[in-house]
Amino acid sequence: MNPMTDLGLRFVRRPGPGGRSANLAAVGATAIVALLVTFLIAGSLGISHRSDRIGWRGGDQVDASTAIGATREVREQQLNGQHLVQIDLTTLKPNNAPPPPGLDHTPKPGEVFVSPEVAKQWSSLSAKFGLDKPTGIITEEGLSSPEELVVIHGVDKLDTKYPNYVDTWQTTQMDNRLFGLLIAVAFGIVLVLFPLLSLVGQAAGVAAKRREHRLAALRLAGATRGQVLWLSAVEQAVLGLAGAVVGLLGYTILTPLIAQIPLGGGRWYVADIAPNWWTALIVLGAVPVLSVLSAIIGLGRVSITPLGVVRGQTRKATSWLRLGFLIIGPVMLAVLGMEAAVVPLLIAIGFGALAVRIIGPFAVQVLGKMLANLSNGPVGLLAGRRLADDPKAAFRPVAALVLSGFVTGFISVFMPGGDGDPSWQDMRIGVALLMGLVFVTAAASTAAGAVGTALDQAAPARALRRSGVPLTVIERAARLAALAPVVGVGLPVVGFGALCGLALSGGQIFTEGNSGILLLIGQIVVGLFLVAAAGMAGAPVLRKASAN
């Protein structure tokens, strides 16, 4: 075995003082990434599986002359106060085509197939359809959700000018509602991607200083830069793979719980959202590769010379020049105008992200300086100086929260008047889910960052404790440094997003009211709690690492 590979594996097995905590934090953070990636892939596939079973109900847009049958959804049907899907179906020409999924034969005129939940309440419908009992029960293969209320009604002729034609009952045409959901998921993936990549970086960067010291020692011992990077890649690959396995297992264990989310027409069949073998392969391959790339990019920024002494150096403050770049965006928008919707929108999103990347650390730096200069006690001083010293690192876990929080804050307020509409319900649950994902990611980032900082700060913290500084002071400072960017920068931006949504909705929230704002507030409270709890993850590590 390559000696550097051997050494890398040895570092994983025997990580040395503080190394076990660092490795656990890295595996934990990577596991969250793997879990969320699995969720996004398996969830998207689940939507597709669900659509495959019910897509025929909306037709497959074939020509009337070649169609073997047609359908029509009878709108606004209710069963005991709940939304009922009624599909009227007619056969247009004799055929031997297989019946629609979940039905033992294609319904003839007058025949009614119902879902198991409708069958339980058939007494409410028997008069309407003139049948004592339904013709048949639709099996799982023909239902979108276990509790779906659906009636498939065979008719002579459809009562509509615009029937949905089909040339096979087994069509894989995408269901309209699920298609909308899939687009929303794609949008969500774009939003979560940034936080996720940030989390990957954070996981790979846990205890970066410790690794830099070790690598500097290896360089001193004569290892080449390539050997040093290879060793780190091996170490990170093992940790990344372990995280991916844990995340995949975690998702599998959580699948029955995730299946309870009533998105896109009700709860889910576990089989729909269970990861298949190639989802597992993608996760087990992509997550470790991303971890390795992230670690190598991180190390690439550190100049490890053959005499690589690691010393603290002054970091550059955010320059006013960079802030000046932000003017370019509005200027470009002013020149281009808003007529061509896509290009200005892309520019706006791009500069929005850039604004977050540039203004965020700047805001954290200002916040840190204010905290340090105004505080009369050691906790604020330590936390403030830590934020001002490396605002980019402090902002990293919050960046995800800020960008996604802005958008979700915007959406959650800008959706009044849609109560009762299934699409709006989907959107509301989707936003809640998205914010949940963002907060979990941000919390995991915060936790990984807190553990990393705790390990990096172990030596001076030990010295402080020996000198008589109580551990509580050090811990409170660490907690404040984790929380301050969330409260001081994250919350105002989420609030600003909500304000924009409010402005665009014309203040309807005050005249009509909606549950969006309650959702937003609830999410923020839970999210803050999560991030605060995550910020404390460094405390036990710091306590142990700085002990005598």
Next chain:
Amino acid sequence: MPRQVCRPTNRGLIHGKLVSMSFQSPQLASQVVLSGHGLVKYYGPVVGLAGVDVGVRAGEALAVMGPSGNGKTTLLHVLAGILTPDQGEVWLGGERVDQLNDAARTVLRRRRLGFVFQDNQLLAELPADENVALPLMVDGVSRRDAIGRARATLAQVGLANEVGRRPGELSGGQAQRVAIARALVGEPQVVFADEPTGALDATTGSQVIDLLIGAATHRGAAVVVVTHDNSVAARCHRTLTIVDGRVHESLGATR
């Protein structure tokens, strides 16, 4: 910085026992400020200290030498209340330290002791004055007063112009002087230094140890220095050599 001139009138070599000495310096003639009696410390089956008696007087600098892993740092940690001995007693002034609980020992270390470590162990994010002021602020001193006292102490160690610079912007010797200022700012009775010159070149090391001993003893504080460096020991009033957890020899030296 005025130099202490103190000459022991006798030199002794007594295994395991504190050597009784008299000093010409009026400061050194004062009472024992810190003492340990019959100190024993185990690390599992390993013996860290095997019955050490030691005392140090106000204004006195004591060097603790000996091979690595033979108990020097353990002795320093036990005397400083960082570790508690398995047997024996530690007294600081009239107070028995080893029987205090952790919180009380933490307060005692903060208020009555000072520490200088090999790698200065300053907080990288804080400028020099705030590093020095931190122990005072932890003790409830207002920020303004703490910074004022920190700057005055930094001026005494020759860093009046470096108060706003952070450890990464200072040389090794300057950073160690900031650490000395941090150890002295609380007017401690005893300053403990663990290999304070270990990371410095010979010239800078000499300057730093002279500064440490001079500044501390000038204030009437005792200094306990763990070192491998004979030139550092030569600058102290006495040298205690620890071998296998016991006092191997105790010498009075001439500075």
